[in-house]
Amino acid sequence: MTLKTLSKSALVALGLSAACLAPISAQAEKKTDFKVCWSIYVGWMPWGYIQESGIMDLHAKKYGITVEIVQINDYVESINQYTAGEYDGCSMTNMDALSIPSAGGIDTTALIIGDFSNGNDGIVLKGKDALADIKGQSVNLVELSVSHYLLARALDTVDLKEADLTVVNTSDADMVAAYTTPDVTSVVTWNPLLSEIEAFPDSHKVFDSSEIPGEIIDIMMVNTETLADNPEFGKALVAAWYDAMTLMAKETGDEAPARSAMAEASGTDLAGYNAQLATTQMFYDPADAVAFAKDEKLIDTMKFVAQFLFDHGILGDGADSPDAVGMAFPGGKTLGDTDNIKLRFDPTYMQMAVDGAL
Amino acid sequence: MRGGRPDTLMAVTHGKLTRSTRLSLGAIPFVLLIAAYAVGSHLRRLENPADKLLPPFGKMADAFWEMATVPDKRSGDLLLWSDTALSLGRLGVGIAVAALIAVSLGVLIGFVPRVRASLAPFVAAISLIPPITILPILFIIFGLGELSKVMLIVLGTAPIMTRSLAQAVIDIPREQIIKAETLGAGPWQLVQRVVLPQIWPKLVTAMRLGLVPAWIFLISAEAIASTGGLGYRIFLVRRYLAMDIIIPYVLWITLLAYTLDRLLHAFSRRAFRWAHLEGDSL
Known part of the structure; x- marks a missing residue:
């Protein structure tokens, strides 16, 4: 190999690797093939069912497009993939949407407000039964997650600060194993881990998300530009989602094929899945989701969330105030920097489901 | 070598390179x-000026500089240095314990046939268990604090280091042992005067090789449950895709690992000159 061919092949390799790193989608353009991702969580199991059962294909075909719904095993990785432009939409919480894609400059729209945690996230103490007893303890949780947010909100209610305790970042995969060791005395986590940990002897749930209802929201987030250029994408997703919601809402008792399929996919049985749904406020009716999006309380919630993210230094670089990333709400209301709006709560498409316009 | 040009071909495999060409x-x-x-970053x-995945070099330098010189809002620490100190401490203790185990077990296995017969298969089997898979058991035995992190490193490195030291002991020429015995040396003297002096450089080599898995286990241990450390920081900021911190941290870890490796190598060349008499070494 001469030096010339060597440098030539090096150039080719360079070009190839640069191409790999280049942005993939998220381009402002008309297209027909879309990809969204989701991860295992009680309120997002319908996405797997929608893909498996063919509901998605049915509605996509109606609008002349294809939508692929991909399950990703790691929640944070799924959001990162969406933020990197690999997917057109992704299921995530309101808080993670603000701190990851929106703070990362990806204009993101809350297309479908699926549910809010109504007891699915909680704080468990070993051997103590009052929240105030958490003072001075080491608290195991996934740092910077909704668990961390829940802890911050809980501490507010008993006049404690995060500085009054030690937060130990603990992987959710190892949370239950960690709890079985004697030196772990308090954890903040979510279901199904929460119910498992609560079931240990002498363990007390001292606070849960039902005490801050509507603050931890589970949403299908989509790229704002992609949605604007391709309204069919939004319509197909919303139509498919509320088809599944109608199915789920109708199912009661043991004859519940859709719920059973979701239970199995999440590694539990129907009873276990129903128990998780009991602490999840699902919006089966699109009208409820629209009303939730229009409620002024959502603005207050996002204010709390932005403040929490800012206090922990994760509202993006150079964020000099909690207002650095702007948010838009129904009725033209905004929060934060109006020149940098990156997160939008827009009930337009859910309203179409209410009006039967899909 | 029909049609070839032997002189240039020879140059490919035998040429002595000048220092500047090599560099x-x-x-x-x-x-x-x-x-x-x-x-790629450009x-x-x-497409998106605020892209987080491939930040520009300037932004990474700023983020790194901030980690190194600006006290953290919450703890008041200079995060880069406190993370580095925590991680190097865990790594150092882990490797030291692993080295201690490797020397004692390695000499026993290599030198005493009965011990070899009873322990060698066991060590070989243990060395094949990925320690991460039995993590919950480690938690129960060693707790969730510093001990379990160090033990993960020890479990991940000691078995392979033990095996390579045992092999080094076995490789000592039989004649040397017999000669020492004829001169009246007892078993303890044999270990002290014949075996140990010869395996010290092998121990350094084993530590250098052990450092590779040791870093991996250190980072994994810190990712699982921790309040500080290089691995902790990377997995924490990964939650909001802060590649401007992650990439410099990865480079920093690489630099630390490389420096440790070179230091051990230089130490070995200096202290055990006789072991580096022939051939190039990496």
């Missing part, structure tokens, strides 16, 4: 990688 050849892959990154930022 510039060595730099090529690095330069290519950096250039590919720069191009393309992504044309």
